[in-house]
Amino acid sequence: MTGRTPAPRKATRRDVARLAGVSDAVVSYTLNGTAPVAAATAERVLAAVEQLGYRPNQAARALRSGSADTLAFLVPSSSDPVFTNPFFGEYASTLEAAARDRGYALYTTATSFRPDEVLARFREFAARQIDGVLVLAGSTPLDSAALDRVGLPWIALNVATGEHGVASLGTDLRAGAVAMTTHLLEHGHGSVGFVGQDDPSEPRYVGWLQACTAAGVPAGPFIAAEVTRPGGRDAGHRIADERSADPTPAPRAFFVASDRTAVGVLRAFHERGVRVPEDIAIASFDGSSEAEYAWPGLTTFRQPIDEMAQSAVARLLATDRDHTHELFPGELVRRRSCGCPDAG
Amino acid sequence: MTGRTPAPRKATRRDVARLAGVSDAVVSYTLNGTAPVAAATAERVLAAVEQLGYRPNQAARALRSGSADTLAFLVPSSSDPVFTNPFFGEYASTLEAAARDRGYALYTTATSFRPDEVLARFREFAARQIDGVLVLAGSTPLDSAALDRVGLPWIALNVATGEHGVASLGTDLRAGAVAMTTHLLEHGHGSVGFVGQDDPSEPRYVGWLQACTAAGVPAGPFIAAEVTRPGGRDAGHRIADERSADPTPAPRAFFVASDRTAVGVLRAFHERGVRVPEDIAIASFDGSSEAEYAWPGLTTFRQPIDEMAQSAVARLLATDRDHTHELFPGELVRRRSCGCPDAG
DNA sequence: TTGAAAGCGATACCAT
DNA sequence: ATGGTATCGCTTTCAA
Numbered sequence: 196m197t198g199r200t201p202a203p204r205k206a207t208r209r210d211v212a213r214l215a216g217v218s219d220a221v222v223s224y225t226l227n228g229t230a231p232v233a234a235a236t237a238e239r240v241l242a243a244v245e246q247l248g249y250r251p252n253q254a255a256r257a258l259r260s261g262s263a264d265t266l267a268f269l270v271p272s273s274s275d276p277v278f279t280n281p282f283f284g285e286y287a288s289t290l291e292a293a294a295r296d297r298g299y300a301l302y303t304t305a306t307s308f309r310p311d312e313v314l315a316r317f318r319e320f321a322a323r324q325i326d327g328v329l330v331l332a333g334s335t336p337l338d339s340a341a342l343d344r345v346g347l348p349w350i351a352l353n354v355a356t357g358e359h360g361v362a363s364l365g366t367d368l369r370a371g372a373v374a375m376t377t378h379l380l381e382h383g384h385g386s387v388g389f390v391g392q393d394d395p396s397e398p399r400y401v402g403w404l405q406a407c408t409a410a411g412v413p414a415g416p417f418i419a420a421e422v423t424r425p426g427g428r429d430a431g432h433r434i435a436d437e438r439s440a441d442p443t444p445a446p447r448a449f450f451v452a453s454d455r456t457a458v459g460v461l462r463a464f465h466e467r468g469v470r471v472p473e474d475i476a477i478a479s480f481d482g483s484s485e486a487e488y489a490w491p492g493l494t495t496f497r498q499p500i501d502e503m504a505q506s507a508v509a510r511l512l513a514t515d516r517d518h519t520h521e522l523f524p525g526e527l528v529r530r531r532s533c534g535c536p537d538a539g
Numbered sequence: 540m541t542g543r544t545p546a547p548r549k550a551t552r553r554d555v556a557r558l559a560g561v562s563d564a565v566v567s568y569t570l571n572g573t574a575p576v577a578a579a580t581a582e583r584v585l586a587a588v589e590q591l592g593y594r595p596n597q598a599a600r601a602l603r604s605g606s607a608d609t610l611a612f613l614v615p616s617s618s619d620p621v622f623t624n625p626f627f628g629e630y631a632s633t634l635e636a637a638a639r640d641r642g643y644a645l646y647t648t649a650t651s652f653r654p655d656e657v658l659a660r661f662r663e664f665a666a667r668q669i670d671g672v673l674v675l676a677g678s679t680p681l682d683s684a685a686l687d688r689v690g691l692p693w694i695a696l697n698v699a700t701g702e703h704g705v706a707s708l709g710t711d712l713r714a715g716a717v718a719m720t721t722h723l724l725e726h727g728h729g730s731v732g733f734v735g736q737d738d739p740s741e742p743r744y745v746g747w748l749q750a751c752t753a754a755g756v757p758a759g760p761f762i763a764a765e766v767t768r769p770g771g772r773d774a775g776h777r778i779a780d781e782r783s784a785d786p787t788p789a790p791r792a793f794f795v796a797s798d799r800t801a802v803g804v805l806r807a808f809h810e811r812g813v814r815v816p817e818d819i820a821i822a823s824f825d826g827s828s829e830a831e832y833a834w835p836g837l838t839t840f841r842q843p844i845d846e847m848a849q850s851a852v853a854r855l856l857a858t859d860r861d862h863t864h865e866l867f868p869g870e871l872v873r874r875r876s877c878g879c880p881d882a883g
Numbered sequence: 884t885t886g887a888a889a890g891c892g893a894t895a896c897c898a899t
Numbered sequence: 900a901t902g903g904t905a906t907c908g909c910t911t912t913c914a915a
Contacts, residue, residue, distance in 0.1 A: 205665075205690075207908060218886045223910060230911090233884060253667040254601035255908035258891050263598065263667075272632045283628065288616045291649050300663065302646035305635050319644065321549075323597040323607075346549075424832050458832050465834040488768050488802050490809040490834060551892060562902045567894060574895090577900060599892035602907050 206247035215243040226251065263324040265300045266290075266511065269316060271333040272305035280331055280353065281455060281483040282500050289504035290329060297512055299326065308335040317345040327511040332363075350511045352503065355398050357520020362510060364503055364521040368480075371496040371525050372402025373409075375478040376450050378494070378527060380410050382476060382534045384448040388415035390430045390460060391452030392422055399452050399480065415447070422452050427459025434460070434475070435467035448476040448533075454486040457493050457532075472534040482528055492530030499523050550591035559587040570595065607668040609644045610634075610855065613660060615677040616649035624675055624697065625799060625827040626844050633848035634673060641856055643670065652679040661689040671855040676707075694855045696847065699742050701864020706854060708847055708865040712824075715840040715869050716746025717753075719822040720794050722838070722871060724754050726820060726878045728792040732759035734774045734804060735796030736766055743796050743824065759791070766796050771803025778804070778819070779811035792820040792877075798830040801837050801876075816878040826872055836874030843867050 212219045217236060224230040225240040232240075243249070257263040268290055270283060280286070287303050294301040302325075306316050313330075320328055328349040330337065339361045342349060354363040379387045389403045400417075407414040420430035438444045451457040457479035464471055471477055471491055479486060482497025503523050510517065529535045556563045561580060568574040569584040576584075587593070601607040612634055614627060624630070631647050638645040646669075650660050657674075664672055672693040674681065683705045686693060698707040723731045733747040744761075751758040764774035782788045795801040801823035808815055815821055815835055823830060826841025847867050854861065873879045 209908080219909080220886060220888095220911080221884085224885085227910080231884065236884080250662055250666040252602065252908050253663075254598050254607065255891090256910080257598035258596065258602050258893090258907090259909050259911085261891080272635070287647075288649055291616070300648070302648055303631075304644070304646055305632055318594055319597075322594040424828070428832075462832050462834060484768070485829075488772075488806050490806060552894095553892080563893080564895080564903080565901060568901085571894080575900065580900080596892050599907090600894080602891090602909090603893050603895090605907080 205252075206249045208249070208251065210247055211240065211243045211249050214247065215239040257324040261324060262326050264298060265302060265323075265325050266294045266327050266329060266508070267320050267325045268301055268303040268329045268331070269313070270303060270305050270331045271308050280333075281453075281481060281485060282353075282498065283331070285500045286331060286352065286504050289501050290508060293505050293508035297508065299512070308333045308337075310335070310338045310341070313337065314341050314345070317342055317347060317349075321345050321347050329507055329511060337361075348511055348516060350507050352507055354520065360518050361520075362516065362518045364506060364510075364523065366498040366503070366525050367522045368398035369402035369405070371480060372399040372450065373406045374525075374527050375480065375494075375496050376403045376406035377410065379448040379450060379476060379478050379533055380406065380412065382448065384446070384476065386412050386415035386448075388418060388434075388447065388449040389452070390418045390420050390427065390434075390449050390456060393419035399450075403450055415449070418449070420452075420456060422456050424455050424459040424462075427451065427456035428463045429459070430456070431460035431463025432467065435463060435469045438469065438474070439467070444474070446474060446476070448478075451477060451479040454479050454481040454483045454489075454493060454495055457495075458485050458489055461489055461491075461493075461532075471532050476534045477532040479532075482525070486528070486530070489532075491532045494530045494533035494535060495528050497526045497528050499525060549596075550593040552593070552595065554591055555584065555587045555593050558591065559583040601668040605668060606670050608642060609646060609667075609669050610638045610671050610673060610852070611660075611664050611669045612645055612647040612673045612675070613657070614647060614649050614675045615652050624677075625797075625825060625829060626697075626842065627675070629844045630675060630696065630848050633845050634852060637849050637852035641852065643856070652677045652681075654679070654682045654685070657681065658685050658689070661686055661691055661693070665689050665691050673851055673855060676709075681705075692855055692860060694851050696851055698864065704862050705864075706860065706862045708851060708854075708867065710842040710847070710869050711866045712742035713746035713749070715824060716743040716794065717750045718869075718871050719824065719838075719840050720747045720750035721754065723792040723794060723820060723822050723877055724750065724756065726792065728790070728820065730756050730759035730792075732762060732778075732791065732793040733796070734762045734764050734771065734778075734793050734800060737763035743794075747794055759793070762793070764796075764800060766800050768799050768803040768806075771795065771800035771805075772807045773803070774800070775804035775807025776811065779808060779813045782813065782818070783811070788818070790818060790820070792822075795821060795823040798823050798825040798827045798833075798837060798839055801839075802829050802833055805833055805837075805876075815876050820878045821876040823876075826869070830872070830874070833876075835876045838874045838877035838879060839872050841870045841872050843869060
């Protein structure tokens, strides 16, 4: 009879106090440990709480204390065409655990990342006595000054390049790109191309270039692509078509900016009969489960989501908050797509 | 300077009232439309609100009214080994929009689906004046009686078979299984196997059997598998190994219980050199994006997530709540894995 | 160690 | 149309 029977009138602190034969304050003291309570009294209070099934009203508590003991996790709505984060679930689950350990609830809520909407959500959070916001950054930059003005502590996750005065963290994309490009070069390729965003200042682009230069090889073709599955597929088609126009195509290698993009590239290659890694070797970025179950398995750069999530909560809740950018190292995961023979 | 400068003391209704030269009540009337207000007065109030950047304190509002104007969306934590829902994001985003349209915020929060933990979360929601709970059901059954006792309206999403007296909804899995199995049979296969949970009462199992019986063909092999990517991979290996033990293997077809499972099956087939659909044809279930970018593209049964999410919010918030199970039809999506020649 | 009572900010009833 | 005020449930001085 879901919800059909109205719940019995909820017990309040007052009911507990009466039943235990003490004043309202003592109930508070007992439950929150804010003042010493005689053992016998405490016992009676606890018994009354138990008997009445009393749960403190969080709205009242929040009103009084100014804190809802709640953190908000703001993520890009999946209808945001530009960006959806494959780690979403993994982040949420670690953040939730970390928050809970510190006595906070975590509420996840999605939004388009239009600056005015993000700001509106921050205001809403403030009105709800939320204690801090974890922002899963998308591709859209945040108006940090405006957000700061709301007065809520916040920290940005998944950030590539720090901004002065804003607390943020993210994987060292540049170092990752160097690692992946270098790995492909070590397979003996004379050059390595890059499939990714058309932005020469993007860290993965930079890292790719650095690795090529360091190895003394020409930076193979750069293929501009939206960092999504369809974007990757489109890029893959372009690569495959150019290849088939070449009468004597040589083996090639590409570093692809994300697993999702690489899944699209792979799809395009399958459609065109390009073999991976024999004709074209691939390495990608993220270390999501899509990379594991793709065919062939994608060699990728695993982002340390758990560590980042832990740190995000810790930093958000720290009394002496720092407003710096924290960079995390990642880890190369070998699979078949790059040409590693034994790998999955 | 993120969060470094403490926000200016937040304006309260009282400040607004003073600035506008009216009483507290009039501010309330103006903002909520709960009583008629002279146009000129309203204008002054609104101006004061604007000037002070006033936002009603939601904790106070919730305390007073008993409602936080908030819905909770409870999802299985991704660490829950048994179940993670591929539609999670899509559900969340439609639910959020639907809730917002009706003036409610939606907070998503993950939990293991151990009965005591779900109950604890419900209690927490009640304590926070949450107005209703949307539960994304996992494989674990819910203790509906215990949840009802909390006194919060709730509805279960993603439910296969309704339970008496509980509000729920889900895709018609049986009908979907019939559609997919029949589709495979129409490709001329003499029999169709099933990869899925070892539970003869499960609707997809039932539908598969029904379709086979209706077509007068023997129900091909049943391969028990956990409905996950690794489970599918394992099942795929068993199928492939048995096939290679057969000196004259015939083409076969399998209906697979979910896209994720099918991705695992596909992976195993790739590893063993089994061609899809030439050697073995596949159709799966869900219609998630994994099915679209798999290779070959998976023919699948699309669940109408948007419609279900819309209905869930509407039913949860309806004044005359019904406690029935609502079944939604889905839709066959043709791709290459079943043998459809032209399809993606 | 315990109790009385003042608020936290908003709503709505009752007057005017 | 507008104002005064009790009230929601809890925390926290301050006194006893």
